[in-house]
Amino acid sequence: MTEYDWASVKSDLLERVRKKGAEVARVCDAAVLEDAEPGQRPSDLLPQGKSLIVLGGAAPRAGEWQSPRVEVMETVGTADRMTTIGSSLACHIEETYGHYALNVPTSTDQNDKAFLDFGAAAVAAGAGSPSLAGPVLHPDHSFLYLTVILTSLPLPADGPLGQPACPAPSCVEMFDERGVTPCTDVCNIDDGGCLGGEVKEGLVIGRRYNKQRCRDRVYHYWIPGYQAALERALDEPDARKRKMILYGSYFTRTMWSITYSSVTQGQCFECVRVCPVGAEHRALR
Amino acid sequence: MSVPTERGEINGFHVVDPDLYERHRADVLALTNSYQVDINEFLPDDGTRKRGLSDAEIAERLGLDVRDVTEIRVVSEHDQYPIEEYEASARFKDAAAASYQAGGVKNLYKGDPPPTRR
Numbered sequence: 071m072t073e074y075d076w077a078s079v080k081s082d083l084l085e086r087v088r089k090k091g092a093e094v095a096r097v098c099d100a101a102v103l104e105d106a107e108p109g110q111r112p113s114d115l116l117p118q119g120k121s122l123i124v125l126g127g128a129a130p131r132a133g134e135w136q137s138p139r140v141e142v143m144e145t146v147g148t149a150d151r152m153t154t155i156g157s158s159l160a161c162h163i164e165e166t167y168g169h170y171a172l173n174v175p176t177s178t179d180q181n182d183k184a185f186l187d188f189g190a191a192a193v194a195a196g197a198g199s200p201s202l203a204g205p206v207l208h209p210d211h212s213f214l215y216l217t218v219i220l221t222s223l224p225l226p227a228d229g230p231l232g233q234p235a236c237p238a239p240s241c242v243e244m245f246d247e248r249g250v251t252p253c254t255d256v257c258n259i260d261d262g263g264c265l266g267g268e269v270k271e272g273l274v275i276g277r278r279y280n281k282q283r284c285r286d287r288v289y290h291y292w293i294p295g296y297q298a299a300l301e302r303a304l305d306e307p308d309a310r311k312r313k314m315i316l317y318g319s320y321f322t323r324t325m326w327s328i329t330y331s332s333v334t335q336g337q338c339f340e341c342v343r344v345c346p347v348g349a350e351h352r353a354l355r
Numbered sequence: 356m357s358v359p360t361e362r363g364e365i366n367g368f369h370v371v372d373p374d375l376y377e378r379h380r381a382d383v384l385a386l387t388n389s390y391q392v393d394i395n396e397f398l399p400d401d402g403t404r405k406r407g408l409s410d411a412e413i414a415e416r417l418g419l420d421v422r423d424v425t426e427i428r429v430v431s432e433h434d435q436y437p438i439e440e441y442e443a444s445a446r447f448k449d450a451a452a453a454s455y456q457a458g459g460v461k462n463l464y465k466g467d468p469p470p471t472r473r
Contacts, residue, residue: 107409140452181410182429244460252460256451261465279391282435287448290441298438320442338444340451344460 079167080225083159087125090155093211094126096228098195100220106187115185116172118222123159124188124195126214128152135343135352143339144291145327149176149215156217163221171221188216195227199234202267202274203253203341204284207235212348213339237269238346245269252344257287265341287338296324371426379417379424380431386413387428 084095100112100119112119128151134142156173163171174186189206192198198206198214205213209231241251245268250258257263259278264287266278285294299321306312315321384390388407410428414421447464454464 105406107406108411109409136456138453138456140448143452144448181425182432252463255460256455256463276392281389281391282432283440285432286436286440287444290444294433295438295441297433298436298441302438338448340448340455343452344455344463346460 074167076224077226079223083123083163083225086162087123087155087159090158091151092125092127092155093129093214094124094197094208096124096192096195096197097225098122098124098191098229099227102194103187103190106190109179109181110184110186112186112220115174116170116220116222118170119172119220121221121223121225121227122191122195123219123221123225124192124197125152125156125159125217125219126192126197126208126211127155128215129211129213129351130339132352132354136354143337143343147337149217152215152217156219160219160221163219163223167223169222171219171223174218174220176217186218186220188218191218192216193230196229196231199231199236200274201236201253201345201347202241202251202265202269202277203236203345204265204279205342207342207345207347209233209235210348211351212345213342235347236345237272237274240346242269242272252346253341256344257341259283263287284338287340291320291324291327293328295320296328299324369422369426371423371430375419375423376427376430379419379427380434382417383413383424383427384431386416387432389428389432 080097084097087095098121100122103122104111104113108114112122128148130143130146130148134146137143153173153176160171160173163169174188176188177185179185189200192206193200197216198208201207206216208214212235237245237251244255245251248255251269254265254267257265259266259280262283264280264284266276267274268276289295299315303312303315303321306315386408408416410424411421413419413428414424417424419427450464454462
């Protein structure tokens with residue numbers, strides 16, 4: 071059996087995915103996510119798993135951020151590009167090193183839950199840090215789409231970032247002045263939005279997050295919005311009104327989103343649009 | 356209370372009893388991480404972190420069948436807001452993006468979304 075230098079193997083793997091387009095590639099020990107709820111632990115997916123390789127990339131383009139039509143961001147979901155890189159890496163690991171590698175599904179399981187908490191994996195690997203806005207933010211690249219490869223390779227772990235991306239210095243100043251940050255200002259949980267929390271001594275504390283509200287703002291033209299509109303249509307006793315619902319713009323837009331799935335479904339993005347982390351990458355000429 | 360096999364296979368797939376759903380939806384949601392307040396982020400890893408419970412754990416705590424808990428959770432997560440909220444979300448995004456582009460973080464959108472599309 072071939073004896074490998076695991077540090078060299080790791081360098082080979084991460085260099086490979088960076089060439090394919092990953093902006094960030096980090097590793098954590100799979101065991102650190104074993105305190106997740108049962109069903110969302112690495113060992114539930116692959117008992118032999120020892121390492122999680124977290125890849126981040128495929129961020130929206132500056133031009134997409136700049137577009138005055140919010141639907142551009144809403145409909146440009148590029149998560150599938152990272153999934154493709156993850157699948158390629160998993161294939162390479164198995165064929166080259168003879169170890170198991172599983173590209174963790176990005177969809178939901180039969181109980182409508184994620185297979186793994188990608189955000190927790192990214193934080194543990196240092197691919198980013200938690201944010202008041204919700205998404206894991208990388209200090210340089212800000213919001214990135216993530217994919218995670220679970221493998222039986224015993225790779226050296228990178229560990230979390232020493233300096234978190236959130237709160238940014240300007241957000242600390244803003245909170246001291248106004249009691250809000252840009253993200254909690256635009257989508258404030260006490261004003262019908264999703265986000266709340268405080269910044270004290272440069273740290274985020276008491277973060278509040280309304281997942282249901284966030285789901286509505288992210289997926290209003292997708293499956294949840296479709297279910298809500300369909301329920302309203304089924305409840306409508308007047309056939310003529312029912313037709314107006316089913317053939318109307320909301321229902322039609324929702325059907326387009328569903329049928330084109332991830333390539334047409336981006337995110338809400340308004341909390342990240344106003345975030346100063348990585349803003350220099352979103353401001354071009 | 357009837358068992359799931361007696362009442363749940365009515366459509367060829369497991370459907371939760373509406374009365375059971377109404378009785379337990381608030382309790383089930385409270386035990387998941389649907390509305391997150393200091394669940395884990397930013398907290399020290401000294402036992403103060405709290406995670407949402409799994410469906411099996413919730414079932415054990417509430418004395419329910421795990422399949423019912425799963426259905427109650429999934430339905431209630433989608434049932435929290437009516438269709439009007441989804442329309443409002445679309446209009447919120449229009450207004451939030453426009454306000455930021457017009458004046459940056461000092462000009463962020465406040466208040467109710469406009470009632471009609473721009």
